[in-house]
Amino acid sequence: MLKDYTIANIITPLIECGIGIIRISGNEAFMIIDKIFKAYSSTYLKKESHKVYLGTIHNENGDKLDEVLVLLMRGPNSFTGEDTVEIHCHGNPFILQEAMKVILKNGARKSEAGEFTRRAFLNGKLDLTQSEAILDTITANNQKALTISLNQLEGSLKNKIGALKEDLIGIIAYLEATIDFPDDEIEESYTNDVINTRIEKLLDEINKLLASYNTGRIIKEGIMTVMIGRPNVGKSSLLNSLLNENRAIITHLPGTTRDAIEEQINIGDLVLNIVDTAGFRETEDIIEKIGIKKTYEYIDIAQLIIFLVDATLGLTVEDQLMLEYLRKLEKNYIIVMNKVDLINIEDIETSDDIIFISAKHRTGLDNLKNDIKKLFIKDEIEDYCISNLRYYESLVKAKSALDMFQESIKSQIVPADLLAIDLKDAYIALATITGDDFTEDLLDNIFSKFCIGK
Numbered sequence: 001m002l003k004d005y006t007i008a009n010i011i012t013p014l015i016e017c018g019i020g021i022i023r024i025s026g027n028e029a030f031m032i033i034d035k036i037f038k039a040y041s042s043t044y045l046k047k048e049s050h051k052v053y054l055g056t057i058h059n060e061n062g063d064k065l066d067e068v069l070v071l072l073m074r075g076p077n078s079f080t081g082e083d084t085v086e087i088h089c090h091g092n093p094f095i096l097q098e099a100m101k102v103i104l105k106n107g108a109r110k111s112e113a114g115e116f117t118r119r120a121f122l123n124g125k126l127d128l129t130q131s132e133a134i135l136d137t138i139t140a141n142n143q144k145a146l147t148i149s150l151n152q153l154e155g156s157l158k159n160k161i162g163a164l165k166e167d168l169i170g171i172i173a174y175l176e177a178t179i180d181f182p183d184d185e186i187e188e189s190y191t192n193d194v195i196n197t198r199i200e201k202l203l204d205e206i207n208k209l210l211a212s213y214n215t216g217r218i219i220k221e222g223i224m225t226v227m228i229g230r231p232n233v234g235k236s237s238l239l240n241s242l243l244n245e246n247r248a249i250i251t252h253l254p255g256t257t258r259d260a261i262e263e264q265i266n267i268g269d270l271v272l273n274i275v276d277t278a279g280f281r282e283t284e285d286i287i288e289k290i291g292i293k294k295t296y297e298y299i300d301i302a303q304l305i306i307f308l309v310d311a312t313l314g315l316t317v318e319d320q321l322m323l324e325y326l327r328k329l330e331k332n333y334i335i336v337m338n339k340v341d342l343i344n345i346e347d348i349e350t351s352d353d354i355i356f357i358s359a360k361h362r363t364g365l366d367n368l369k370n371d372i373k374k375l376f377i378k379d380e381i382e383d384y385c386i387s388n389l390r391y392y393e394s395l396v397k398a399k400s401a402l403d404m405f406q407e408s409i410k411s412q413i414v415p416a417d418l419l420a421i422d423l424k425d426a427y428i429a430l431a432t433i434t435g436d437d438f439t440e441d442l443l444d445n446i447f448s449k450f451c452i453g454k
């Protein structure tokens with residue numbers, strides 16, 4: 001992981017496509033491009049930063065590899081903070097691999113996963129919350145997730161944690177001043193009151209961040225949702241209606257779906273990772289039996305169960321048994337009566353916790369979506385939700401250190417000069433979030449999740 005090495009890699013997927021990009025970053029980036037690139041215009045000789053140059057690149061024997069655009073970015077005004085070159089080639093895996101060969105021959109080393117971003121972090125271009133926001137931005141699959149990750153990339157969480165750290169430093173300084181000059185005219189009870197108020201405020205902020213974790217994770221990762229019900233109740237029809245496409249096979253024959261079908265559905269700010277399953281029933285069919293076993297496995301990992309019932313039949317005995325089973329699971333579930341187009345709704349007993357739909361005629365779907373939203377999103381979603389377990393754990397550490405501090409103040413047994421230790425622990429916990437306190441292991445762990453080109 002030597003920092004003075006110039007690193008390079010193909011940063012776009014290796015498939016035939018419009019363009020493929022190679023990035024080179026480090027002290028020798030400009031020297032290396034000079035050896036393989038022939039610019040059409042002599043203005044290239046000026047090597048102006050943030051300019052694009054058209055020309056050709058060549059292999060070791062001087063054979064032409066491609067006509068390319070070369071983008072020069074002089075450090076520190078680049079993503080990594082180092083001299084950086086991007087070569088925009090045609091999206092041909094052969095060209096890109098040949099170009100990489102000649103770049104490596106000329107002294108660069110192939111970058112490791114996340115190494116460009118790691119360098120950006122080590123060179124002070126980003127803190128850890130911003131670095132991790134890049135990964136979230138790449139994986140975001142809905143607008144809210146994108147807004148949260150882009151805010152974090154801009155520094156929203158960095159600033160928030162920064163403000164908490166500053167408050168803590170202020171309190172530590174105040175505490176130490178009152179320890180060092182105990183005879184000053186500041187009353188002890190007054191000191192404790194001031195400190196307590198400030199700690200309460202800090203804890204309040206930390207609790208708010210901790211409380212945003214569940215929502216943050218749901219927004220980022222989606223809700224694992226499974227649709228269950230007896231055969232023929234219309235599970236696959238509902239999947240297709242929600243997706244707006246004919247994804248699953250639908251027939252009038254019970255037992256049509258045998259294997260689980262996984263799809264993603266966006267409903268507002270939420271993504272459902274939804275699974276259509278084999279309807280549960282007693283069967284001798286081996287394939288269907290395996291499908292039903294799978295249904296139960298999905299129920300185990302589900303965060304939401306959509307339980308479909310055929311409105312023309314009402315709650316059958318099997319449905320009632322299933323319902324009893326669901327109630328014991330302590331999971332979120334929604335009961336959906338399907339095929340309401342075939343009944344007269346006044347003829348049946350309705351209830352607030354049952355949603356009536358017609359999957360076939362696409363009615364009642366909005367009610368279903370709204371109920372799902374209500375189950376998972378209680379309040380307006382803040383734009384700085386945390387969704388990362390690392391932040392959550394560090395905030396829990398900071399919180400318990402502050403709780404300990406308050407206990408100590410209250411109990412008055414802890415000597416005054418030891419009181420600051422808990423505050424310093426809280427500070428360190430916050431500092432690991434932003435990365436002013438880090439170990440190589442922590443960085444390895446974070447950046448190994450990135451792709452090779454990032």
Ligand SMILES: Nc1nc2c(ncn2[C@@H]2O[C@H](COP(=O)(O)OP(=O)(O)OP(=O)(O)O)[C@@H](O)[C@H]2O)c(=O)[nH]1
Pocket residue numbers: 229230231232233234235236237238249250251252253254255256257258277278279280338339340341342357358359360361
């Ligand atoms: N009238 C009416 N028919 C429906 C509705 N939803 C589904 N159906 C019909 O019910 C039959 C079964 O639908 P599917 O979606 O295949 O049911 P399923 O629950 O996936 O069945 P399995 O895969 O066998 O477990 C098909 O003939 C559908 O056209 C509805 O809202 N109204």
Ligand SMILES: [Mg+2]
Pocket residue numbers: 235236237248249256257276277
């Ligand atoms: Mg089906």
